Amino acid sequence: MSQDNKLLVLGGAGAMGRVAVKTILGTTTFSSITIADRAFEAARKFAYELGDPRVKAIGLDVNDANDLHAALGGADVVISTVGPYYRFGTTVLRAAIDSRTHYLDICDDWQPTIEMLALDDEAKAAGMSAIIGGGASPGISNLLAVKAAAVLDRVDTLHTVWGTGKRAADDDVVENSAVLHHFLAMVIGQIRVQREGAQVDVRPLQRLVIDFPGIGRVPVHTIGHPEPISLPRRFPSLRHSVNAMDMPRGIISVLKSVGRQVETRRIGFDDAVGYVGKVFAQSDTLGLSAALREAARFTWGAAVEIATRKKYLPMLSAYAEGLRQGRPVRVGVSMRGEVPGGMAAMTCVPTAIMAEMLMAGEVERRGAFAPEAGVDPDRFFVRLAPFTTTPTPEGSLLRTVQEEAA
Secondary structure (H helix, E strand, C coil), X not given: CCCCCEEEEECCCCHHHHHHHHHHHCCCXXXXXXXXXXXXXXXXXXXXXXXXXXXXXXXXXXXXXXXXHHHHHCCCEEEECCCCHHHHHHHHHHHHHHHCCEEEECCCCHHHHHHHHCCHHHXXXXXCEEECCCECCCEHHHHHHHHHHHCCXXXXXXXXXXXXXXXXXXXXXXXXXXXXXXXHHCCCCCEEEEECCEEXXXXXXXXXXXXXXXXXXEEEEEECCCHHHHHHHHCCCCCEECEEEECCHHHHHHHHHHHHHHHCCCCCHHHHHHHHHHHHCCCHHHCHHHHHHHHHHHHHHHHHHHHHCCCCCCCEEEEEEEEECCEEEEEEEEECCCCCCHHHHHHHHHHHHHHHHHHCCCCCCCEEECHHHCCCHHHHHHHHHHHCCCCCCCCCCEEEEEEECC
């Protein structure tokens, strides 16, 4: 029997929202699921295809405050997949607080994360929980970081890392303009990180070598993401925290090149988004000279990696340094498998799981917070294991390796 809990999924007809809806339908957590989308016909068609009496569709533009508040008023929980979050994140969260509706999102922009976490007291006063960044990164990455930090008596350094391994780029990145928009925004201008115990703004794509236990020294590059914003709030002793990506050197070279062109206004941001997508797809429509330049960067990057025998980290991992029993130790935590189905599944299956945990009383904290501040990582990963490709028994999804540091 379904419990009498009502779920609203904003952007529910989009690539991300669809995964959240389908995952929730596999449970009896919610008696009613409303797919809300600006594209009403797409939402109606999706609801019809699902063929579940619990599901209905409505047309909703989150810019319409009256319609947004009305929809939230009829829900116990809202999952917002409406981006970009620097435009809509705080607006939707404020509406959820006004409606006293529990809230989850997949925000992966660091600037609005700061704004939304600042609403913690207001959310507490409303008696509701707002989980900011409950996807893959941030989301799974934050909880991997908690597991890494738990090995130590004192944690000084805590980094989260993601990447595609040796693949040039995921199809989700190449084909989704919103993903490409975010991808490029992460590596332009200034980003915020934790350095020497303080939040500072620095240039992105700085090279960092991580001596990851069980793997060895791996070069990664910093990007703008929410993890170094929220993790120091959970671990006040943190001296250093960044989010970084472990990707082929050719991709890094292209991103640096395009970023410089945007910053010097030689190319507009929207044009740069399309350009990067075509480069990743190795399209011939770039024009001969541009295609040759970027092909050269890819080729040079690949040659360097072959010569140096570059190692790659798992798709999502966390790295910690600190003290254990008075001795310096470094810790690496990663998943043994991944959630199949591309970026959308890797992102929104975790969101659906956190919504279920919230309704099951497994998330007791009230206020606005990142996953590491209110979601139990052990319970989360047990729930996530059946959705992954890992062949290991349930409960052993994670691989934790620790080594004494020099």
